[in-house]
Amino acid sequence: MSAVFDRAGHEGSGAGDRLAPLCVLIVASEPLAASIGEEVARGLSDIAEVVWVDDGAAACAQVSAHPDRVVPLVLITASSASPGSSDSIDTRIATLDTQAILRRASVLLLTDRALHDDLSLSVDCDRLHAVIRIPGSPGILAWHARAQTVRWLSSHRPTDPRTRALVAADGRPVAQPESDLLRLLELDTQEVAAQLLAGIERVLGPRPRLLLPAGTRLIHEGVDVDAVLVVLRGRVALDHASAAGDLRLHHDSTGSVVGLLSLAQQQRAFFTARATTEVEVVHLSFEQLDRALAVDASLGAAMAAVSIRALAKRLRRADQLQVEKTQLNHVLERERRQLSEALRQLEQARLELVEQARYATLGEMAAGIAHELNNPVAAMLRATTYVGEDLERVLASHPQGRLASEIFAAERDRPPRSTREERAARRRLEVALGDAGLAQRLFDAGIEDPERARALAADPTSLDLVEAVAGIGSAVRNLEVASRRMCELVTSLRAYARPKGEPVAGVDLHAGLEDTLRLMAHRLRDVEIERSYGDLPPIRCHPGELEQLWTNLLVNARDALGDTLGGGPEGRGRIALITDAPDASHVRVQIRDNGRGIDPDILPRVFEPRFTTKQGAVRYGLGLGLAIARRIVDAHGGTIELSSRPGCTRVTITLPVAGPPDDEDIET
Structure with missing residues (x-):
């Protein structure tokens, strides 16, 4: 149901001057509508048409039927007789706001209720412009409706001639207060x-x-x-x-x-x-x-x-100072975090410098030791050769010189054999002689032929000679092996401690790996080392830096196997070194262990400085091994990748054959 209380004229001087008609809507139930409509019409008779509708839906229908109208003001009523929550002020205003024309209008609430708790959303959205208690003093409603309409026109249609006319008619500028204060x-x-x-x-x-x-x-x-x-x-x-x-x-x-x-x-x-x-x-x-x-x-x-x-x-x-204080606190907190991060990075840099100094000191010491050992070891190796040759001449002059020389040469050049092969040879002698002790003596003397063993057993003088000569041959063999081993270690140590300079061309990657394995033999004595070397071209690199890289990776692999070396699926620690050339310009090295693996949650962090998976116990270096490894690989222009699962942790290093860029300085 709707009604029009007043229809104001809005015609201009000509057809082209027609102005959009103004309409003020009253959304009220019938008992209140008449008195409210008549009073509002008295205040707005020269401004707008006043239309009454029952509810918000009717108001929306009204503006849809007359899209040319301008609605500056909507008055809605709330009566204590029907305060139901389903008809809350928020709901009614939300219904009005479904129409764009009504969404722009000012809203006046006319109420006879002393308390409202149903308009928080309207206040929050700034959709409530005035609250008027009804019934009120005569003329107040008309005056307020007119003032709100004039204010709306001044804000939304300042160039409308009706706005200027209304301001002039009221005798004072819009929104100018009447009170002195x-x-x-x-x-x-x-x-x-x-x-x-x-x-x-x-x-x-x-x-x-x-x-x-x-x-x-x-x-x-x-x-x-x-x-x-x-x-x-x-x-x-x-x-x-x-x-x-x-x-x-x-x-x-x-x-x-x-x-x-x-x-x-x-x-x-x-x-x-x-x-x-x-x-x-x-x-x-x-x-x-x-x-x-x-x-x-x-x-x-x-x-x-x-x-x-x-x-x-x-x-x-x-308030401005509080805002500035909050902003400054925010900036200060950000700078504090940046400072904390800078201090953390500085501490990491300091630790890396300590590690670098440690490596430099060890390198200098290793170079000095290798230099001092080189000549004595070479002399020892030459002396061993001379002793062997002299012994052969001495033994040849013995009445049984042929037998002595044969036994000496056989024992000196005797290749290492497995324990199973040695047990089988001893059992054959025991069967032939029937005496386990005698069989052991002859086996230790290098006699494995049963017929020859029977002949020597029957001649005690020859047996004593064979045992003595075999002992001399074994001692010479051990002396030669130990001297050669020391010479190899000195060579590896000199290569490892090579001073850093320009990249070296023609480097054999396998030789560097073997040097590292020799130097780490004491750490890897209880680990099975598997080698699967492919055909690799010589590369250009810093050999000492790469041997430091292999050392760090092998140490981590050994530590991953645990103290008992029972972490592998076979109950035995194993480290595999696999090399190949993925293409003509790169070489690839994989170092794989069968340890317990690395937790997937921490896998992305293993290359961070000072990060360790050893429950805080850094057993080697300063916890910078993988961080330094990545830096060495990056400086060589290569890549390093790590994957891990229980029983298989793999580090893959790919290096360019051409070596690092000429202007790259590797800092470890």
Whole structure:
């Protein structure tokens, strides 16, 4: 159901001047609609058509039927007779807002209820512009509806000729307050102070002006305030003494009347008011101010306006300072995090430098030791060769020289055999001789032929000679093997400790791996080493850096096997070295162990400096092994990848045959 209470004319001077018709909607039940509609129509008869509808759906239908209308205002009612939650104010306004025309309109709530808890969403969305209690004083509703409509037109249709006509008809600018206080709040601070002083002088007579230089204290912190000063010209700042020194808390927000707040609260001054420029002020004692306010009540509005303006500026400044403080705290926190990260990286760099220094020191020591051992070891190896040759000549002169020379040569050149092969040879001798002890003596002397063993067993003199010569041959063999081993270790140590310089061309990657394995033999004695070497071209690289790389990776693989070496699926620790050439310009090295594997959650972090999977126990170096390994590989222009699962952890290094870029400096 709907009704039109008033139809205003909106025709222009010609057909081309027709203006969009204005319509004010009243959404109300029938008992209230008549009285509300008639009063609103009295206030808007020269502005808009006033239309009543039952509910929000009808309002939407009304604007849909007349899309040319402009709706500046919607009035909705709420009666205590039907406060049901299904018809809440939020719901009704939300229904209106489904139409764009109504979504732009101002909303007035007319209610006879003392309390509303059904319009929080409307307030939150800024869709409630006024609340009017009904029934109210006669004419209030008409006046308010007209004022809201004029305000809406001024905001949304400022060039509409009807807007200008309405402003002129009302006799004052739109939104200009009628009360003295609100009107004064619209003025500039100095204008309000001037009006206040003019009113005071009407009561007290002309007041002397005081001209004070910059630095003069107008009020003193901690001292009772018994007067105010009206600042006519110049600037005043408020300072506060603290343990951190004097703080300037307010400058632009001081206000034109200094001391008013302390005087009003009858408290000692919290600030020191200090002139920062030359100032012109009027001094008013408490008694003078009280007299002026008592005689001229209109001065109260000016005094309130001055106080409100000063407080508003001060509060706004305090809010700005709080925002700035929050922003500065945010910046400070970000910089603190950056500083913390920088310190962490600095600590990592320091640890890396310590590691580098350790490696450098070890390298220098290794180079020195290798140099000192090189000549003695070479002399020992040559002496071993000479001793063997001399012994052969001595044995040849023995009456049984042929037998002695044969036994000596056989034992000296005897190849290593497996334990199973040795047990089988001893059993054959035991069967032939029938004496386990004698069989062991002959086997130790290098005799394995049963017929020859029977002949020697029958000749005790020859047996003693064979045992003695076999012992000499075994000793010479051990001396040669040990000397050669020492020579190989010295060679590997010299290669490992080679001074860093320009990249070396023609490097055999397998030789570097073998050097590293020899130097780490003491760590790997209980580990099965599997080699699967492919055909690799010589590469250009820093050999010492790569041998450090192999050392770090082999140490990690050995540690991954655990102290008991029972982590593998076969119950035995195993490390495999696999090499191949994926293409003509690259070589690839895989180092694989059958340990327990690495937790997938921490796998991405294993290349971070100081990261360890050993429950905080860094057994080798400083926990920088994989970090340094990655740096060496990166500096060579290669890649390093790590994959892990229980029973198989694989590190794959791919290096370019051409070597690192010429301008790349490897820092480990």
